[in-house]
Amino acid sequence: MTKLNRRTLLKTGAAGLAASSVLGTPLIAQTRSLKIGSYGGYFEDSFKEFVYPAFTDATGIAVESVTQPNSTDWLVTMQQATAAGSVPADLSLYARDTLIKASRIGGLLKPLNLAAMPAAGNLDPYFVFEAPEGALGVGAMSWFTAMVINPGEVDVPASWADFWDSSIYEASLGLSRNYNSQFLDIVAATFFDGEETFKNDEGILALIEKAAEIKPNVALWWSAESQMEQSMKNGDVIGGQYYLDVANLMAADGFPIKPVFPKEGNPQDYGSWCLSSLSDKADEAAEFINFSSDPATQALMSRKIGTAPLLDQSKTDLTDEEFAFVSGTPSIRPAYEAYLDKETFIKESWDKMLAGA
Amino acid sequence: MTAVERIEAEMPDRPARARPTPRRILPWLLSVVIGVLCVVPFLLVIAISFGRKIEGAAWQWDFTLANYQRFFVGALWPDEVTFLYLQQLGFSFWYAVIASLLAVLTALPFTLLLTRLSRRAQAAWLVFILSSLSLSEVFIVMGWDILLSNNSGLPALIKSTGLTQWLKDVGWFQTLRDWGLASPRNVKFKTSQFATILTMSYLVWPYAVILLYPALSRLDRSQSEAARTMGAGGWTVARTVILPAIRLPLFGSTLLLFVFLLGTYVAVTVFAAPAQHTTAVAIYSNIRGANLNAPFGATQAVILLLAAGLCLTLGHRLNRWAEAR
Numbered sequence: 315m316t317k318l319n320r321r322t323l324l325k326t327g328a329a330g331l332a333a334s335s336v337l338g339t340p341l342i343a344q345t346r347s348l349k350i351g352s353y354g355g356y357f358e359d360s361f362k363e364f365v366y367p368a369f370t371d372a373t374g375i376a377v378e379s380v381t382q383p384n385s386t387d388w389l390v391t392m393q394q395a396t397a398a399g400s401v402p403a404d405l406s407l408y409a410r411d412t413l414i415k416a417s418r419i420g421g422l423l424k425p426l427n428l429a430a431m432p433a434a435g436n437l438d439p440y441f442v443f444e445a446p447e448g449a450l451g452v453g454a455m456s457w458f459t460a461m462v463i464n465p466g467e468v469d470v471p472a473s474w475a476d477f478w479d480s481s482i483y484e485a486s487l488g489l490s491r492n493y494n495s496q497f498l499d500i501v502a503a504t505f506f507d508g509e510e511t512f513k514n515d516e517g518i519l520a521l522i523e524k525a526a527e528i529k530p531n532v533a534l535w536w537s538a539e540s541q542m543e544q545s546m547k548n549g550d551v552i553g554g555q556y557y558l559d560v561a562n563l564m565a566a567d568g569f570p571i572k573p574v575f576p577k578e579g580n581p582q583d584y585g586s587w588c589l590s591s592l593s594d595k596a597d598e599a600a601e602f603i604n605f606s607s608d609p610a611t612q613a614l615m616s617r618k619i620g621t622a623p624l625l626d627q628s629k630t631d632l633t634d635e636e637f638a639f640v641s642g643t644p645s646i647r648p649a650y651e652a653y654l655d656k657e658t659f660i661k662e663s664w665d666k667m668l669a670g671a
Numbered sequence: 672m673t674a675v676e677r678i679e680a681e682m683p684d685r686p687a688r689a690r691p692t693p694r695r696i697l698p699w700l701l702s703v704v705i706g707v708l709c710v711v712p713f714l715l716v717i718a719i720s721f722g723r724k725i726e727g728a729a730w731q732w733d734f735t736l737a738n739y740q741r742f743f744v745g746a747l748w749p750d751e752v753t754f755l756y757l758q759q760l761g762f763s764f765w766y767a768v769i770a771s772l773l774a775v776l777t778a779l780p781f782t783l784l785l786t787r788l789s790r791r792a793q794a795a796w797l798v799f800i801l802s803s804l805s806l807s808e809v810f811i812v813m814g815w816d817i818l819l820s821n822n823s824g825l826p827a828l829i830k831s832t833g834l835t836q837w838l839k840d841v842g843w844f845q846t847l848r849d850w851g852l853a854s855p856r857n858v859k860f861k862t863s864q865f866a867t868i869l870t871m872s873y874l875v876w877p878y879a880v881i882l883l884y885p886a887l888s889r890l891d892r893s894q895s896e897a898a899r900t901m902g903a904g905g906w907t908v909a910r911t912v913i914l915p916a917i918r919l920p921l922f923g924s925t926l927l928l929f930v931f932l933l934g935t936y937v938a939v940t941v942f943a944a945p946a947q948h949t950t951a952v953a954i955y956s957n958i959r960g961a962n963l964n965a966p967f968g969a970t971q972a973v974i975l976l977l978a979a980g981l982c983l984t985l986g987h988r989l990n991r992w993a994e995a996r
Contacts, residue, residue, distance in 0.1 A: 467856075549822040662746050
């Protein structure tokens with residue numbers, strides 16, 4: 315498989331341009347291309363190495379990879395770029411909360427033509443985001459934030475509730491600091507009625523109150539993924555919440571970390587392909603989303619990138635072992651709408667709880 | 672002939688308009704550049720701080736004082752009052768004051784000894800200290816992060832020398848746990864105010880030396896020697912001769928480092944517990960995409976700036992008052 319990166323793309327692009335100047339213009343019209351954003355680092359590298367080349371082989375559409383820092387900060391970039399009239403990417407990868415936010419801001423996304431992407435019908439309908447103006451996002455891949463422990467220090471807990479036990483976990487856990495990083499969903503699934511509890515202010519305050527009880531056990535409230543990675547490696551924390559795929563990669567490298575699916579499950583989030591409102595590559599984008607929704611591509615991403623497929627394991631050729639590496643049951647679905655509808659209320663209450671103010 | 676007429680008569684004829692020469696244009700050009708690069712963004716921040724957040728989406732231009740109100744009493748006022756943001760501002764000042772004092776007070780004896788070395792040794796030290804300024808905050812924080820880590824840093828050393836066990840045996844370990852400086856297994860320095868302040872003063876220590884060096888190197892040593900021959904001890908000389916002579920640079924350096932440290936971000940995010948986070952961290956968490964509340968972030972930035980300005984003014988007044996006495 316040829317390795318396609320920015321450099322070779324530029325080279326082939328330059329060669330193509332040179333050739334076209336000799337042969338005349340029609341050649342330029344034949345080169346179809348698409349700029350696709352994905353989270354930088356290992357994630358984007360894997361896309362450039364495995365997914366985009368397979369897509370180009372299948373369709374002849376060249377892909378230019380664009381680095382996104384993450385989903386949320388990319389929205390700021392795209393918002394400003396859209397206002398300025400020129401966007402850096404045709405397709406962006408947004409997590410569901412960012413996608414909903416983008417649809418509420420309005421004018422940032424172009425509705426997708428689902429008829430042009432039959433393979434998207436394979437996905438669970440939950441992963442196709444419909445707004446009044448049409449489908450704004452189709453699921454790309456999903457990921458779990460799992461319970462992790464240091465197997466050398468503690469036994470595998472049966473429930474998230476075990477983390478509240480100070481006799482085992484005093485000053486030993488690493489949890490995410492952001493109010494919307496799904497710890498409240500874990501609390502809701504473990505001690506309350508799940509998503510229902512987010513319906514009113516009292517329910518949310520009860521969740522935050524329960525979360526406050528775990529504070530003596532938390533050594534690290536991490537804001538960047540790398541902080542938690544280092545702390546698990548260094549033994550500063552012996553458990554917490556962390557991305558399932560990265561935890562599995564770290565465990566495979568011999569670090570003392572073990573992801574666990576306790577009885578309440580782990581929160582599952584997913585990324586969607588979304589088309590910029592300023593893009594004129596709707597057809598190419600539809601072809602790419604169709605390709606990405608194909609069971610074979612979903613399996614390829616699971617194997618090479620470590621993301622969970624958006625369709626049933628039986629539709630893919632993933633083995634049980636491969637599937638367990640990237641997914642598990644049960645899955646906790648985050649209360650996305652509540653986080654957005656009551657944004658300021660939840661953020662301030664959560665920050666107050668953390669600050670003890 | 673009146674005075675005016677005489678002056679007019681004596682004045683040579685001059686062209687109606689001065690011809691634009693590069694020397695005349697340059698200051699104007701520079702003013703425009705400074706205006707565009709500094710004043711415009713600054714005005715933008717102030718303007719945004721009056722904007723309005725739309726729940727679940729972004730924000731829009733407006734003129735509301737709600738963000739300023741939120742800073743002092745919280746978003747849920749009048750149903751509920753919180754001083755969360757004032758507490759964060761308090762921690763900004765607390766860390767900056769302690770860390771800048773610590774840096775200047777430890778840099779002072781060092782710099783004093785430095786000025787007594789040979790020219791060659793002084794130059795070597797200064798080059799070394801200047802080059803250490805090229806390390807970014809991220810790099811320094813990463814270094815201290817490793818130095819304070821359980822398996823690779825100070826806690827590992829404390830454990831392997833048997834100090835942890837000894838602390839447990841004499842019962843002091845429980846006190847450390849109460850202070851949040853130990854887990855049941857070992858001592859820990861992350862997260863703690865100790866680690867935060869240590870890293871912050873390390874961050875500005877080279878600046879402290881460089882700021883104090885000119886004043887200390889100009890100290891007239893004969894004064895100290897005179898005091899000594901009159902029977903003053905080392906401490907008395909330091910207190911009555913050296914310190915009064917360098918009071919101004921000492922005060923100025925502390926103030927400068929203090930202002931510099933008010934905006935520290937990485938060290939606080941990594942080493943401070945969320946209960947002790949500062950305004951700088953809160954600003955970022957509001958502006959970034961997860962929240963998209965740039966108006967409230969801008970409000971916090973404006974208030975931080977005003978508070979810092981107030982401190983500088985007070986410092987200046989205090990200094991003038993001390994001078995006058």
